[in-house]
Amino acid sequence: MGIRKNRSSFLTNILTLFSGTVIAQALPILLSPILSRMYTTQDFAVLAIITPIITIGATLSTLRLDIAIVIPKEDNEARNLLSTALVFNLFIVLISLLGVVATQLFWPADSMLSNSTKSLFWYIPVGIFAVGWYTTYNYWSTRNKTYKNNAASKIVQAIVTILTSIVFGYFIPGAEGLILGFVAGYVLGLLVLFMRQRKDVPLSLVTRYSRAESGQTIRKYRNFMYVNTPNAVLNVAIDQGLVYVLKIFFNNIIIGSFSFAYRYTKAPLTIIISSVGQVFYEEASKKANEGKDIRPLMFKIQKNLFLFSFPFFILGLIFAPDVFAFVFSDEYYQAGEIAALLLPWIYSNFLVSPISGITLIFNKQKQSLLISVADLILRVGCIVAGAVLGDWELAFLLLGVVGAAFHIFAAWWYYRIADPQKTIRYQ
Numbered sequence: 001m002g003i004r005k006n007r008s009s010f011l012t013n014i015l016t017l018f019s020g021t022v023i024a025q026a027l028p029i030l031l032s033p034i035l036s037r038m039y040t041t042q043d044f045a046v047l048a049i050i051t052p053i054i055t056i057g058a059t060l061s062t063l064r065l066d067i068a069i070v071i072p073k074e075d076n077e078a079r080n081l082l083s084t085a086l087v088f089n090l091f092i093v094l095i096s097l098l099g100v101v102a103t104q105l106f107w108p109a110d111s112m113l114s115n116s117t118k119s120l121f122w123y124i125p126v127g128i129f130a131v132g133w134y135t136t137y138n139y140w141s142t143r144n145k146t147y148k149n150n151a152a153s154k155i156v157q158a159i160v161t162i163l164t165s166i167v168f169g170y171f172i173p174g175a176e177g178l179i180l181g182f183v184a185g186y187v188l189g190l191l192v193l194f195m196r197q198r199k200d201v202p203l204s205l206v207t208r209y210s211r212a213e214s215g216q217t218i219r220k221y222r223n224f225m226y227v228n229t230p231n232a233v234l235n236v237a238i239d240q241g242l243v244y245v246l247k248i249f250f251n252n253i254i255i256g257s258f259s260f261a262y263r264y265t266k267a268p269l270t271i272i273i274s275s276v277g278q279v280f281y282e283e284a285s286k287k288a289n290e291g292k293d294i295r296p297l298m299f300k301i302q303k304n305l306f307l308f309s310f311p312f313f314i315l316g317l318i319f320a321p322d323v324f325a326f327v328f329s330d331e332y333y334q335a336g337e338i339a340a341l342l343l344p345w346i347y348s349n350f351l352v353s354p355i356s357g358i359t360l361i362f363n364k365q366k367q368s369l370l371i372s373v374a375d376l377i378l379r380v381g382c383i384v385a386g387a388v389l390g391d392w393e394l395a396f397l398l399l400g401v402v403g404a405a406f407h408i409f410a411a412w413w414y415y416r417i418a419d420p421q422k423t424i425r426y427q
Contacts, residue, residue, distance in 0.1 A: 027158050027159060027162055028158055028161065028162045028267065029264065029267055029268065031162050031166065032264055032327075032328065033327055033328055033329075034166060035162075035165060035166065035169070035178075036260075036327075036328035036329055036331075036332055037328075037329055038166065038169040038170065038177075039169060039175065039177070039178060040256070040331070041252070041253050041256030041257050041260060041331065041332070041335070042175075042252045042253065042256050043174060043175040043178060043256070044175070044178070044256040044259045044260045044263075045243070045252040045253075045255040045256035045259060046117050046120070046174070046175035046178075046179075047175050047178040047179060047182070047259065048240070048243040048255060048256070048258075048259035049117065049243060049244070049247075050117075050120055050121070050123065050124070050175075050179050051127075051179075051182060051240060052236060052237070052240040052241045052243070052244075053121075053124055054123075054124055054127035054128055054131060054182075054183075055131065055236050055240055056233055056236050056237070056241070057092060057096055057124065057127075057128035057132075058089075058127070058128045058131035058132040058135065059229065059232045059233055059236055060092055060229060060233065061085075061088060061089035061091075061092035061093065061128055061129075061132040062085035062086075062088065062089055062132050062135065062136055063084070063085060063088055063224065063225040063229055064224040064225065064228040064229045064232055065081045065082075065084050065085040065088075065218075065221065065224055065225065066081075066082070066085045066132075066135050066136040066138075066139050067135075067139055067224070067228075067281075067357075067360060068081050068221045068224045068360070069081050069082055069085075069136070069139040069140055069142075069143050070139055070142055070143045070281060070282055070285050071221075071285050071360070071361070072217075073289060077217045077220075078140070078143055079201065079205060080213065080214040080217040080218070081214075081217060081218075081221065082136055082140055082201055082205065083205040083206060083209050083214065084209075084211075084214050084217075084218060085132070085136045086132075086133060086136055086205070086206050087206055087209045089128070089129065089132035089133060089136070090129070090206075092128060092132075093125050093128050093129045093132075094125075096124055096125045096128050097125040100121045100122060100124055100125060103118065103121055104118065104119075104121070117175075120175065120176060120179050123179050123180065123183050126183050126187070127182070127183045127186065130183060130186035130187045130189075130190050131186050133190050133194075134153070134157075134186050134189050134190040134193065137190065137193035137194060137197060137201070138150055138153065138193060140197060140200075140201055141153075141193060141196075141197065142278055142281070142282050143282065144200070145282065146196075146197075147279075149192070149193060149196045149197065150193075150278070152192055152196070153189040153190070153192040153193045154189065156185075156188050156189050156191075156192050157185040157186060157188065157189030158185065160181070160184050160185045160187075160188040160189070161181040161182060161184065161185030162181065163181075164177065164180055164181035164184045164185070165177050165178050165180070165181030165182075168180055168181070223363060223365045223366070224360075224365070227365035227366050227368075227369055228360065228365040228368075228369075230369060231365055231368050231369040231372050234369070234372040234373060234375075234376050235372055237376055238372070238375055238376050238379055242258075242379060242380075242383065242399075243255050243258070243259060245380055245383050245384075246258060246383060248387075249383065249384075249386075249387035250387070250392055253334075254334075254392050256335075257332070257334045257335040257338055258335075258338050258396070260328075260332060260335045261324070261335040261336065261338040261339035261342060262338075262339075262342060262346070264324075264328075264335075264339075265316070265320070265339040265342065265343065265346055266346050266349075269309075269346065269347075269349075269350040272305070272350070272354075273349075273350060273353050273354055276301060276305070276354040277353060277354035277355075277356070277357065280297070280298075280301060280354055280355060280357065281357035281360075281361070283297070284297065284298075284355075284357065284358065284361055285357075285361050288361050288362070293418075293419070294358070294361075294418050295415055295418050295419070298355045298358070298414065298415065298418060301354055301355060302351055302352075302354075302355065302411070305350065305351050305354070306351060309347070309350065309351075313343060313347045316339070316340065316343050316347075317340055317343055318340075320336045320337070320339045320340040320343070321333050321334075321336035321337045321339075321340060322336065323336060324336025324339065337393070338396050341393065341396040341397045341399070341400050342396055342399060342400045342403075343400060344400040344401055344403065344404035345399055345400045345401075345402075345403025345404055345407075346400075346403075347404070348403065348404040348406075348407035348408065349403070349407055351407070351411070352407045352410055352411045352414070355411075355414055356410070356414065358414045358417060358418050359414070359417070362417050362418065364417050367413075367417075371410065371413070375406050378402050378406065379399060379402070379403070382395060382398035382399045382402050383395045383398075383399070385398060386398060
């Protein structure tokens with residue numbers, strides 16, 4: 001009876017998050033043909049240059065203590081993690097603001113960045129604040145299984161992002177509408193989470209923050225700060241920062257096509273990844289605290305994801321260029337070609353990513369960091385190999401194949417460490 005209840009609860013939580021994520025992701029996907037006709041591939045290249053800076057800044061700003069919020073047994077520990085993450089975020093926001101000011105004053109005029117792109121840097125501090133606080137409150141909601149809050153914030157975030165991008169894209173030429181939409185979406189999504197949880201985690205946790213009171217908790221979860229933070233930054237670099245390597249060797253049309261292909265190929269899969277992964281992380285943390293074996297749950301998730309998605313993977317390999325040209329306009333046919341080449345990487349990530357929280361649950365951040373370094377080196381090597389031979393198709397083909405091989409290795413390692421009887425967690 002208890003097993004059935006747990007299964008029912010697990011599925012209910014996934015469906016709650018899934019419903020919100022479906023709406024949140026479906027709206028941008030359905031309206032993407034409008035965006036593709038309002039913005040050029042070069043505008044999406046600018047978006048791809050700005051957003052990794054915000055994402056990396058937000059990742060650094062919380063010291064990865066935001067994702068640790070789910071793990072403690074005691075709520076006081078979790079609150080200490082939350083308040084430390086929010087306070088340090090404000091510190092990084094201030095540093096980023098000073099950095100933007102310095103960029104505007106001293107960045108050379110003949111650099112690879114145009115003045116119009118440089119002016120968009122003013123959105124970076126606001127973006128770091130919004131994304132950092134959003135993820136922190138999001139994980140507090142996950143800890144308390146208030147998944148309706150997570151779902152509502154995602155829906156608001158998506159609606160604001162897409163409508164802002166469309167409205168401002170109509171009146172303002174260039175990529176500013178895309179970046180403003182990205183930042184505004186997180187600001188309003190954060191507002192939803194904050195208003196629904198303000199009694200449980202009020203602002204006084206920040207205004208009356210005491211490092212002395214939080215010190216013991218911070219020491220206990222120090223690996224999140226010193227090991228997982230650089231690991232997460234590397235993962236963002238792998239996921240979003242490749243545009244900077246591409247910019248060295250290829251033009252903005254290739255960069256924009258890559259960014260667009262990666263964004264809209266991965267978007268439908270993210271609907272499932274984020275929902276399943278978030279619920280799995282909370283459920284697996286609970287099972288690990290009870291000394292239970294998590295591997296049967298991991299296998300069940302991956303088996304179901306594979307059976308559901310494999311036919312779509314095959315269709316994408318064959319028809320992606322024609323689908324992109326038909327849906328987004330002929331200008332994006334090249335983006336479809338790139339999407340087909342990247343699909344092995346994106347698809348294998350879809351199968352493996354939902355269980356990647358295992359490294360956090362079993363305190364394997366140091367090993368995960370080394371694997372991420374190797375992964376980044378391989379990805380950069382793929383691009384350089386294609387660039388040296390003057391073949392952008394080869395670069396993306398290598399990315400797809402090498403990325404898939406890496407995820408197969410990562411899955412094997414996750415199963416190997418997910419043994420509560422053999423792995424020391426947090427002491």
